[in-house]
Amino acid sequence: MRIATYNVNGINSRLPVLLRWLSETQPDIVCLQELKAPQENFPEQPIKDAGYNVIWHGQKSWNGVAMLTRGLEIKERRRVLPGDPEDLHSRYIEAEVEGLIVGGLYLPNGNPAPGPKFDYKLSWMERFIIHAGDLMASGLPIVLTGDYNVIPTEIDAYKPERWVEDALFRPETRAAFNRLLDQGWTDAIRKLHPQETIYTFWDYFRDAYGRNAGLRIDHFLLSPQVDSRLQSAGVDRHVRGWEKSSDHGPVWIELAD
């Protein structure tokens, strides 16, 4: 089974690229982030016509997350991260598919830091750590994937020294991410490729993709029951080079059946 995550940076602008990638790689489960579309403007029919079931939680202008499956039943569990009824951002969606619990997330960017946006990022991470801990304690097979907006270590940035003050790499951000990992999650890409330079995002500015000046900020975290099934993981980085691409590339894992 192949599971993928893709920050599309606008589902409607990205639809031709998304459909091309889906037909090329045929992932079984896909989490999408940054739909940037209100609930009623999601392109449900073209995605269904491509052979996918879909649930989504849109929002005007910003955020928005979706989950697609290639013919598999989606049992939605929640479309809001628990812990703050005041938080109206569409940043989390969770479902059961084939006995697997899949959480798709779009963690806040948090810039500029310090400031209220960074505070929001850190409080969102605290809520996420609590929820992830509850999921881990359930003993179920769980995949938490999406745009974490976290550069975990220095090898995950082209020039890490330029990011030390940035919300994606500040000590508080990395510390929170490490506390999450300490619950027992496996970072799938790093487990299989411990030293390799692997990026999932390349800025639109200054030909970052052409220079491979990227970041690794889209992650797959696996509970032990899923980690034991992990066969391979990678980034479809060529998609980033397509016309009208997102600034992220799709990331995927392959699990044994």
Added chain:
DNA sequence: ATGTCCTCTCTTAGAGGA
């Protein structure tokens, strides 16, 4: 500071976010 792309509006230019 800058660069680019996306979305929305007091819309065809500018603001905000990433």
